[in-house]
Amino acid sequence: MNVLHFVHAFFSDSAHWHGYDGIPARLGEHVRYTLQALLLAAAIGLPVGLVTGHYGRGGNALSLVATAGRALPSFGLLVLMTTLLGFGMLPVMIPLVVLAVPPILVTTYEAMRSVDPSPVDAARGMGMRESRILFQVELPVALPLILSGLRSAAIQIVSTATIAAYVSLGGLGRYIVDGLYQRDYEKVVGGATLVAVLALVTLALFWALARVAVSPGVRRT
Numbered sequence: 001m002n003v004l005h006f007v008h009a010f011f012s013d014s015a016h017w018h019g020y021d022g023i024p025a026r027l028g029e030h031v032r033y034t035l036q037a038l039l040l041a042a043a044i045g046l047p048v049g050l051v052t053g054h055y056g057r058g059g060n061a062l063s064l065v066a067t068a069g070r071a072l073p074s075f076g077l078l079v080l081m082t083t084l085l086g087f088g089m090l091p092v093m094i095p096l097v098v099l100a101v102p103p104i105l106v107t108t109y110e111a112m113r114s115v116d117p118s119p120v121d122a123a124r125g126m127g128m129r130e131s132r133i134l135f136q137v138e139l140p141v142a143l144p145l146i147l148s149g150l151r152s153a154a155i156q157i158v159s160t161a162t163i164a165a166y167v168s169l170g171g172l173g174r175y176i177v178d179g180l181y182q183r184d185y186e187k188v189v190g191g192a193t194l195v196a197v198l199a200l201v202t203l204a205l206f207w208a209l210a211r212v213a214v215s216p217g218v219r220r221t
Contacts, residue, residue: 003189010190021174027194029170033161034202036089037096038154044097045104045153046146053112053142054134062109066102074099078163092164099160100153107149111142144214151206158199162191172198 010016016023052058074095081091115138123133139146162173175191178184 006186006189007193009186010193016190023194026170026172026174027198029164030158030161030172030195030198033092033096033164033169033171034154034157037093037100037157037161038150040093041097041100041104041153041157042150045101045149046108049105049108049146050112050134050139053109054130054138056113059109059113062105066106069098069102072098074160075163075166078167082167087167089169091167092161092169095163096157096161100157103152103156104149107152108142108146111145111149112138114145115141140215144210147206147210147213151203154202154206155199158202159195162195 019025049062052062072095077095077098078091081094085091119137119141120133123137128137161171162176164171165173165177172191172194175187175194179187179189179191
């Protein structure tokens with residue numbers, strides 16, 4: 001039986017579209033985990049990246065933090081957090097946030113540092129406050145690159161949030177984990193397909209967001 005047959009069999013089975021283990025329910029759980037982790041990571045990475053990038057200080061420290069965050073294995077961190085904190089959402093959120101902060105942090109910093117200094121100097125010469133320079137001069141220009149960091153973080157979370165199923169939570173990872181345990185490869189392939197499709201939808205949403213939020217004058221193709 002090839003992969004396409006497994007995909008067709010999974011999605012054509014009406015039992016997979018209803019109930020607590022149905023595709024809509026599992027997809028909703030996965031999206032919720034992704035949004036929660038992305039919002040937490042953005043709340044940490046964006047302010048730090050904006051401020052350090054604006055003042056041009058702390059770049060080496062950010063690189064060190066980002067390298068350390070990327071080096072941590074998400075599954076290993078999940079096991080450790082579950083051992084220390086028990087089962088629940090918190091042990092799942094910690095590795096997902098740790099995974100997502102580095103691309104947001106580093107990309108935001110680099111986006112701010114890539115802004116042409118001429119308009120920034122002109123704004124200071126006009127007496128603009130630093131906060132206004134940050135949000136009205138630098139941020140609009142840096143926004144395309146900042147969104148790319150958020151997009152990268154979101155894709156990584158979508159792909160990695162399947163680990164929630166290993167600690168008895170839901171999401172699309174339930175199909176993969178349960179399918180492997182039951183040797184139901186139709187379920188495994190179906191779950192993996194849903195994760196891949198959700199990742200592609202996330203890419204499309206960020207593309208649309210960039211078209212709406214980024215000024216045409218600084219929009220990148």
